Amino acid sequence: MASTAAGTYRHLIGAQARSQASYRTSFLIDLAGNVLVVGADLLAVLVLFRVTPELGGFAVAEVVLMFGLAGTGFALADLLVGNIERLRVYVRTGLLDAVLVRPLGVLPQLLALDFQVRRIGRLVYATSVLSFAVTYADIAWTPARVGLVVLAPLSGAVFFGAIFVAGATVAFWWVDSGEVANAFTYGGREFTSYPVSVYSGWFRRLFGYGLGFAFVAYYPALGLLGRPDPLGLPAWAAWAGPAVSALAAAAAGLLWRTGVRHYRSTGS
């Protein structure tokens, strides 16, 4: 039974990939555009370092390392889960009703239904930025750090995936929520791309520690660089990412289940 379900998903995703690749020019333009959009963000970081030697106490290579860790985690989550943001369209048009009556999980179906192959472009790009930053930054390699540089983007992807799902869930209660989720998904990526020491007050406490964005890229980067945290957390914080991501995923799952139960068709 499980293998038939997996086969069905493979079929759904394969069909999406084929249909998107058949419009070759559009596909290539989308792919290139996805890369360039992230390139603009990196350009912004580099331009800032034209006028300042450090940002929040960190040099350019260290900030690009955080940018790369955040970007890779985000791009992976965006590729696998990002299209859930179309949930509000499915709720509005009633397509969700059709999804609910099929004998497959609701969330996996939605993810497979609109799988966007072009987002691979972002992932490839973000991974290259990360590889560049890892070689360029001064890292004294140990087996633990090799593990950390692989674990951090994966844990970041789970975290951002949870944010994507939680953000989309809003549509169950508020159909016209529009871009509100973007504040946390794209806003969250922006937050994690810079050292947390840049932010201050309640904003840092809420997003960095309350919601856990600080553990996506900032603390793993500190662990890789072997730097103490200027904000005072001990060195094990570098490894707290997976636990924070697991908590976030559990919370998002709970929200999702509540949302699906709460769902009443729009009725038209």
Next chain:
Amino acid sequence: MGFVTATATPSGAEKSTGQVAAFFAIAASGFRRYATYRQATFASAVTNTMFGFLKAYVLLAVAGAAAGGAGVVAGYDGAQLVLFVWVGQGMIGVVAFWGWTDLADRIRTGEVVADLLRPVPPVVSYLATDLGRAGHAMLTRFGLPILVGLLAFDLYAPRRLGTYPLFAVSVVLAVVTSFGCRYVVNAAAFWLLDIRGVQLAWLLVSGVLSGLYFPLRFLPGEVATALWLATPFPSLLQIPLDVLVERDPPAVSAAMVGLQAVWAVAMLGLAQLVQWRAERRLVIQGG
């Protein structure tokens, strides 16, 4: 839209007052149309506000780390940078960098032919609608980020009385220039069936080169000058914000707004030119 039916040949004076009335009526309907998208407006303002916090903190860190500890970077102090960020976040919705595909959609479906039959030229009627939209954004999306910024940060208070009217003129010119650019981008649909590539290029270029990603004064002087003189992009955001935060002496500010006026006229002219070319080759598809 009762005035549209007044087609009996009027005298010259009547005709021009009629056109002015039509322009305002179309602008008012643009305003009302966007006034119905209440929840979407609020959602966008929330996102703009979130990014306001992020950009403000990052730029404050830049100013704090600036050489010499004077806290001045590229001619801005911290309070000026923070005002730059928050008013910039408010202006995103007013200048409408993204998401305007009305014309391209109508070209693709062929509905644009109805625009050509109207007594008001398409560029003029779309401009009127867009000014109405910008007016609505000014009353809604402009305010929330600035209010939040005001509560959370120490914003620079402009010292020169003349700054406020100059900023108001500058914002109007920014909207007109942005409209001209967006019209040309959308009009590409007359030639191409899928204009996603063109739109993507606009999305990138307009964001990076207008000062939305970082103040353009952070770039090397020659690059910035070239952008100012050779492209309309600084007119969209950087110039109004530089005027408001009083980055330059009054005469320079006024000259920059003059440059904006040149770009506004140039982009409207280009939009009209593209429209004429398009009308000569337009073939409505379908049955």
